[in-house]
Amino acid sequence: MKLDLLIKNGRVADVESGAFVERSVGVVGDRIVDLTALGEFDAETTIDANGALVLPGLIDFHAHVFHGGSAISVNPDVVCLPNGVTSVVDAGSSGWANYPSFYNGVITPSTVKIKSYLNVVNVGLATLGGGPTGYLENTNPANYNAERIKATFERYGDNLLGLKLRYSRDIAKDKNYSADPFHSTLALAKSLKVPLCVHVTDSLMGADELVHHFREGDVYAHCFHGTGNTILNPSGRLFDSVKEAKARGVIFDCSNGVAHFDFSVARAALAEGFMPDVISTDLTTKNSLRTNRVYSLPFVMSKYYAMGMPLMDIVRAVTQTPARLMRMAGEIGTLAPGANADIAIVKLRSEAVTFEDTRGESMTGEAYFDNCATVCNGQIVYRRYHF
Numbered sequence: 001m002k003l004d005l006l007i008k009n010g011r012v013a014d015v016e017s018g019a020f021v022e023r024s025v026g027v028v029g030d031r032i033v034d035l036t037a038l039g040e041f042d043a044e045t046t047i048d049a050n051g052a053l054v055l056p057g058l059i060d061f062h063a064h065v066f067h068g069g070s071a072i073s074v075n076p077d078v079v080c081l082p083n084g085v086t087s088v089v090d091a092g093s094s095g096w097a098n099y100p101s102f103y104n105g106v107i108t109p110s111t112v113k114i115k116s117y118l119n120v121v122n123v124g125l126a127t128l129g130g131g132p133t134g135y136l137e138n139t140n141p142a143n144y145n146a147e148r149i150k151a152t153f154e155r156y157g158d159n160l161l162g163l164k165l166r167y168s169r170d171i172a173k174d175k176n177y178s179a180d181p182f183h184s185t186l187a188l189a190k191s192l193k194v195p196l197c198v199h200v201t202d203s204l205m206g207a208d209e210l211v212h213h214f215r216e217g218d219v220y221a222h223c224f225h226g227t228g229n230t231i232l233n234p235s236g237r238l239f240d241s242v243k244e245a246k247a248r249g250v251i252f253d254c255s256n257g258v259a260h261f262d263f264s265v266a267r268a269a270l271a272e273g274f275m276p277d278v279i280s281t282d283l284t285t286k287n288s289l290r291t292n293r294v295y296s297l298p299f300v301m302s303k304y305y306a307m308g309m310p311l312m313d314i315v316r317a318v319t320q321t322p323a324r325l326m327r328m329a330g331e332i333g334t335l336a337p338g339a340n341a342d343i344a345i346v347k348l349r350s351e352a353v354t355f356e357d358t359r360g361e362s363m364t365g366e367a368y369f370d371n372c373a374t375v376c377n378g379q380i381v382y383r384r385y386h387f
Helices: 076-083 099-107 146-156 181-192 207-213 240-247 263-271 297-306 311-317 320-325
Strands: 002-008 011-014 019-022 025-028 031-033 042-048 053-056 058-063 085-091 113-119 160-166 196-199 219-221 251-253 343-356 362-376 379-383
Touching: 019 311, 042 379, 058 076, 058 297, 058 320, 076 085, 076 362, 076 379, 085 320, 085 343, 085 362, 099 113, 099 146, 113 146, 146 160, 146 181, 160 181, 181 196, 181 207, 207 240, 297 311, 297 343, 297 362, 311 320
Parallel strands: 002 042, 011 053, 058 085, 085 113, 113 160, 160 196, 196 219, 219 251
Antiparallel strands: 002 025, 011 019, 025 031, 053 343, 343 362, 362 379
């Protein structure tokens, strides 16, 4: 049989078994094939991945990619593909009023697979990050348009994963709102029977109380931030309610960002065995390829590796788990036969690398994930000549 692509000699991440195995990966068309069932075969193109990790195409579960529609959003193909990212979730850049533009102008034509959360605010984050004239979104529940939001979910339900709310003091402090934005958004999510993704940095409600309201599949974004109300109690340990929420299926996403990660919070959580379910970037034009607080998804992965998170747990947090949350388990986030041929060939370079948190604290790691080649939908979309 003739393969379109053969990747050989790499350490392949088998996320189902939790092991790295020495085997080849074959691609025909846009699918991964079972080489053991083929007998003899040759390949149109062969990549020697000796010394590299062969991973499922990486998934950035929290980024902003409404390129051209919001000031903070990046171009998904330009930023993601060279970094091994073949799927991305937009974390509420658009609301019902501008979502059709996002869907038709960015989601549909992009090579990278994109799913999204719909911001409960009518225009999402269109007004955020526009320089001195930009302003924060208005989260007053009096302005929610439940009918239009429902209609948007009915029309675009294949793409939309749930509702998004930014629930922070800087957005809603001292505002004379008609009701609490979190409770109003949660009620709307329940009525629509969809998950909720909540930006929780310095939330109006303390984490200990807030997390009790989260349901299985709801996303607690920026879980390791260090501003105001955090997941740590006054003694510096995790709230029991946070651990209980994780156990019942609430998703804790690190969604790093430039202002949403604190080493002291992350280290305390990891010391108690509390790892993020999802590792993501919160990519924007302010941090993509610019800062050692974020830079790229492989860079954020490298930080957790430096903090001692097991390698396979890191891989699953950027492949298998987000694939499930995107309702695409078995299609992406895996290298199993029959899956979509999305692949990242990554080298773990032994080299000093510096990471920085929101407060300016730095940490030096001894290795980083360096993407060398990306395959998306069976096509080589990025490849270095030398690995």
